[in-house]
Structure formats: C-alpha cells, structure tokens
Amino acid sequence: MFTIMPDTLRYILASESALTSITVRGWVRTRRDSKACSFIEVTDGSCFKGLQIVVDASLPCSSLMPSILTGASIEVDGDLIASPAAGQKWELQAKDVRLLGEADATYPLQKKGHTPEFLRTIAHLRPRTNLFSNVFRVRSRMSFAIHRFFQEKGFFNVHTPVITSSDCEGAGELFRVTTLKQGSNAKPEDDFFGRPTYLTVSGQLQGETFACALGNIYTFGPTFRAENSNTARHAAEFWMIEPEMAFYDLDADMTLAEENVRYLASAMIQECPEELEFFSKFVDKNLLSRLQQTIDQPFQRISYTDAVDLLLKSGRTFEHAVVWGEGLQTEHERYIAEEHVKGPVTIFNYPKGIKPFYMRQNDDGKTVAAMDLLVPGIGEIIGGSQREERLDVLTAAMQHHGLSEADYQWYVDLRRYGSVPHAGYGMGFERLLMFVTGVSNIRDVIPFARTPGHAPY
RNA sequence: UCCUGAGUAGCUCAGCGGUAGAGCGGGUGGCUGUUAACCACUAGGUCGUAGGUUCGAACCCUACCUCAGGAGCCA
Numbered sequence: 001m002f003t004i005m006p007d008t009l010r011y012i013l014a015s016e017s018a019l020t021s022i023t024v025r026g027w028v029r030t031r032r033d034s035k036a037c038s039f040i041e042v043t044d045g046s047c048f049k050g051l052q053i054v055v056d057a058s059l060p061c062s063s064l065m066p067s068i069l070t071g072a073s074i075e076v077d078g079d080l081i082a083s084p085a086a087g088q089k090w091e092l093q094a095k096d097v098r099l100l101g102e103a104d105a106t107y108p109l110q111k112k113g114h115t116p117e118f119l120r121t122i123a124h125l126r127p128r129t130n131l132f133s134n135v136f137r138v139r140s141r142m143s144f145a146i147h148r149f150f151q152e153k154g155f156f157n158v159h160t161p162v163i164t165s166s167d168c169e170g171a172g173e174l175f176r177v178t179t180l181k182q183g184s185n186a187k188p189e190d191d192f193f194g195r196p197t198y199l200t201v202s203g204q205l206q207g208e209t210f211a212c213a214l215g216n217i218y219t220f221g222p223t224f225r226a227e228n229s230n231t232a233r234h235a236a237e238f239w240m241i242e243p244e245m246a247f248y249d250l251d252a253d254m255t256l257a258e259e260n261v262r263y264l265a266s267a268m269i270q271e272c273p274e275e276l277e278f279f280s281k282f283v284d285k286n287l288l289s290r291l292q293q294t295i296d297q298p299f300q301r302i303s304y305t306d307a308v309d310l311l312l313k314s315g316r317t318f319e320h321a322v323v324w325g326e327g328l329q330t331e332h333e334r335y336i337a338e339e340h341v342k343g344p345v346t347i348f349n350y351p352k353g354i355k356p357f358y359m360r361q362n363d364d365g366k367t368v369a370a371m372d373l374l375v376p377g378i379g380e381i382i383g384g385s386q387r388e389e390r391l392d393v394l395t396a397a398m399q400h401h402g403l404s405e406a407d408y409q410w411y412v413d414l415r416r417y418g419s420v421p422h423a424g425y426g427m428g429f430e431r432l433l434m435f436v437t438g439v440s441n442i443r444d445v446i447p448f449a450r451t452p453g454h455a456p457y
Numbered sequence: 458u459c460c461u462g463a464g465u466a467g468c469u470c471a472g473c474g475g476u477a478g479a480g481c482g483g484g485u486g487g488c489u490g491u492u493a494a495c496c497a498c499u500a501g502g503u504c505g506u507a508g509g510u511u512c513g514a515a516c517c518c519u520a521c522c523u524c525a526g527g528a529g530c531c532a
Binding site: 006027032036039070088105106108110111112113114115117134156214225227231232233234238240261320379380381431441452453 | 458467468469478480481482483484488489490491492494521523525526527528529530531532
C-alpha cells in the first residue's frame with residue numbers, strides 16, 4: 001500500500017517552509033465542522049504536537065467527515081501551508097482524505113481529560129493519549145541516554161540472565177520458573193534445569209563476574225520481585241540499570257551514581273523539550289526547577305550515622321522512632337531529602353545488620369560501604385555498595401547470614417582468583433522516569449504494569 | 458499484608474431513606490476559519506457483587522471484589 005516511507009509529523013511540523021503535495025497518516029484527535037470546511041486534528045505519535053487538517057466542504061471526500069470520529073486512522077494528501085488562524089504555525093490544506101480504519105462511538109478515549117486510573121484499564125489504547133505518548137517517548141529517549149552515558153565512559157553492556165538459580169540475597173521474593181505440572185510431587189532435580197530456578201531479582205552477582213574481567217560494565221534489563229507490594233513505587237516487573245566497576249571504592253561509586261542522575265536530568269531537558277513542557281504544565285509544576293537544581297547543585301552526602309543524628313535533633317516527631325541500627329523509614333528519608341537537604345542526597349555507611357552479605361565491611365566493624373541515593377518526591381532511586389572483596393571476610397559474612405558457600409562457589413571464586421576492590425549500584429529505571437517526568441505512579445511509566453493480582457495483557 | 462477512602466450513564470461526577478441527575482462523549486438539527494468550538498433537542502443506568510434492616514435502600518448494616526492514597530518490603 002505504501003511505496004515510500006511516510007514522513008512523520010515530527011519532521012513535517014519542523015519544516016521551515018510550505019510544502020506541496022505531501023501525505024500524512026495518523027489518528028484523529030478531534031474534528032470540528034464549519035459551513036465551508038472541517039478541521040481535523042491528527043497525531044501520529046512521532047511528536048507531541050498534532051497537525052490541523054483543513055478539508056474544504058466542496059471536496060468529494062468531505063462526505064467522509066461523519067465517519068471521521070476521534071480515534072479513526074486516516075491518510076491525507078495536501079499542501080502544508082501557513083495557518084491563517086491562531087493556534088498553530090502550519091496546517092494541511094487537504095486535497096484528498098482516505099479513511100484507513102474507522103473508530104465508532106465506543107472508542108474509549110474522548111475529547112476530554114481522563115484519569116490515569118481509567119487509562120490503566122485500557123493500557124492498549126493509552127499510548128494514544130497526550131500523557132502517555134509523552135511518557136513513552138521519554139522512556140525511549142532515557143533508555144538511549146542511559147546506554148550513551150555508560151558507553152561514552154567505556155563501559156560494556158552485559159546481558160545477565162533472566163532465569164537464574166541464585167538469589168541475590170536481600171533483594172526480595174522470587175518468582176519460581178518451572179516446567180513441572182501444578183501439584184506434581186516431582187523433585188527439583190526433575191525440573192527443566194535440574195534445580196530450582198527463578199526470574200532474576202538482580203543481575204548484580206553475575207555483573208560482578210564481568211566487572212572482574214572487563215573492568216567496567218552495566219546491565220539494563222527487566223527484573224522481577226514477587227513481593228506483595230502495593231504502592232505507587234513498586235512493580236513486580238521493572239527495569240533496572242546495574243553498573244559494576246572494578247577498582248572502584250564507595251566514594252567513586254557514589255560519584256558515578258550522582259553523575260548518572262545528573263546526566264539523565266540534563267538529557268531530559270535537552271532531548272525532550274516538548275514533553276518536559278507538557279509535564280511541567282499538567283503533571284508537576286516544579287519539575288523544571290527540580291531538574292535544573294539537580295544539574296546545578298552538587299549532591300549532598302550524609303553518613304547514615306550523621307543522618308540519624310540530624311533526624312534526632314530535627315525536633316520532629318516521627319511515626320517511627322529513629323534508632324541507630326535500624327533502617328531509615330520513608331518519612332525519615334523524605335525529611336532528609338525534601339526538608340533538610342531540599343535536593344538529591346546520598347546516605348552512606350549503613351549498619352551491617354540491615355544489609356546483605358556481599359557489602360564491604362568498614363573498619364569500624366559496625367557499618368558496611370553501602371549507599372542510597374534519595375531524590376525529593378520519590379525517595380530511593382539508586383542503591384549500591386562497595387562489594388566485599390576479601391575472601392575471609394566474605395565467607396564469614398555468608399556464614400553469619402546462614403548462606404552455604406557451595407551455593408555461591410562461583411561468586412566466592414572471584415575473591416579466590418585475582419580479587420579486586422569493586423563497587424556498583426542499581427538504579428530503578430521507572431523511578432528515574434518518575435523523577436524526570438513528575439508522574440507519580442510507577443504503573444504509568446511502564447507500558448504494561450505488573451503488580452500483585454494484575455497482569456491482563 | 459496492614460490502615461484509610463471510593464465504586465451511580467461510555468468518561469468525570471452530583472444525589473446520601475421516598476419517581477435515577479448534570480457535564481463531556483454519541484445521534485439529530487442549527488450556527489460558526491474552528492482550536493477539548495458553540496446553541497437546541499434526543500438516546501443512553503440490575504446505582505461493584507451477595508446477603509441483611511426497613512412499608513420503602515443508590516443512600517443504613519455485614520461480607521466479598523476492585524481501585525486509589527498512606528504504611529511495610531525495596532529499585
């Protein structure tokens with residue numbers, strides 16, 4: 001049907017001059033009729049803006065107008081001319097309009113605002129809305145920016161497995177992967193892989209093996225947690241970026257994490273200006289200033305011990321008591337990021353009792369070289385650590401956590417053969433997207449959200 | 458999983474013991490280089506589900522389901 005690749009609206013709307021005899025394809029947003037002509041607003045997804053098409057009532061194709069309802073797909077031949085009316089620079093003076101696919105009155109997306117909750121129930125159609133087309137264009141560009149950030153620094157992208165038999169301890173509940181029939185009493189040895197396997201909760205452990213070979217690596221892929229978490233910030237399937245760097249200590253790790261967040265805030269401003277304008281106007285009025293502040297101001301770093309002190313001295317009464325040795329609660333993190341620092345902040349050197357076995361023990365004997373990067377409004381966006389590279393300390397920690405060395409033999413081998421200091425972190429891609437778009441629910445920044453009890457597509 | 462709140466027309470909501478309502482969207486007619494156009498008319502509902510209280514329940518009670526906000530777990 002199409003002999004040439006059609007020009008997108010992104011290209012056409014950026015035109016410096018009028019264009020004759022072009023063809024446009026897209027989906028109808030609205031149609032308004034007047035006596036002499038009809039106005040059709042069309043979008044094709046290539047950019048936020050749509051194109052106004054003017055169909056003269058004298059054209060034969062004007063008889064199609066009653067069937068050109070919101071949601072229909074059309075193809076239009078015409079000339080791109082300067083619009084005589086306010087509201088748009090260009091418009092397409094139609095010569096012929098063809099209806100490609102009609103949409104009747106049952107089309108759920110009307111010419112009016114819809115709630116994100118309703119749009120979640122029609123996840124197959126919501127990318128056609130202003131909000132979601134903007135979100136998913138940003139998602140694509142941020143994904144590319146992440147690869148660019150690491151590739152420009154010479155990092156290698158490693159594809160760690162999705163199916164794994166190792167539990168990255170501390171990361172949460174796992175989804176079991178099996179070919180055994182429900183209710184069968186077959187043993188794990190009879191299963192497809194001859195052992196229990198799961199969907200990965202983190203590529204970190206495998207990432208470490210590649211860092212200890214290629215130097216600096218990163219993973220970027222789907223991650224699965226079977227936690228019964230029902231919040232705006234958790235999904236059972238999400239995408240995570242996990243860099244792992246040989247010869248990095250915690251300080252270098254934190255520096256990279258900060259640079260990473262700053263780079264992506266900058267990419268948002270530079271590469272998604274139309275989308276940013278939309279989000280700043282309709283989603284989060286403070287978005288632009290928050291991104292600008294992220295770029296301009298140095299990130300603060302506060303040790304866990306100092307964080308506990310400042311919380312105790314804040315004069316605030318918190319719902320959960322502030323106790324050294326226990327995790328910081330959401331209200332504590334929010335106070336630090338949103339009221340004390342008023343910007344991104346990294347908390348480091350957490351008590352070892354609340355952190356997993358692989359984090360490097362500090363000389364004080366009480367803390368480990370762990371860090372969390374918190375941003376206002378979202379909380380933890382990055383969590384990382386320097387890894388324990390000393391064989392004896394690692395095996396002792398494993399014993400203390402009740403883990404069998406045999407299960408982690410390959411991981412321990414990294415400390416047995418040419419061990420080096422190394423560090424890494426995990427950044428939640430969806431949380432990053434929430435940060436750069438202002439969208440407040442994780443279900444609205446991932447194409448098809450998987451949350452407890454919900455996987456309809 | 459816990460706490461709180463909400464489920465009424467395709468969508469957004471009002472009604473809160475006595476005949477089921479509005480705006481948007483759809484249809485019909487009118488007007489207009491219109492901008493989520495405007496004006497008039499019109500069609501459209503087992504009031505989340507199941508029980509209960511009552512002469513009478515969308516409204517009160519109980520259970521369940523779903524969704525949202527907050528909490529925990531974390532990215």
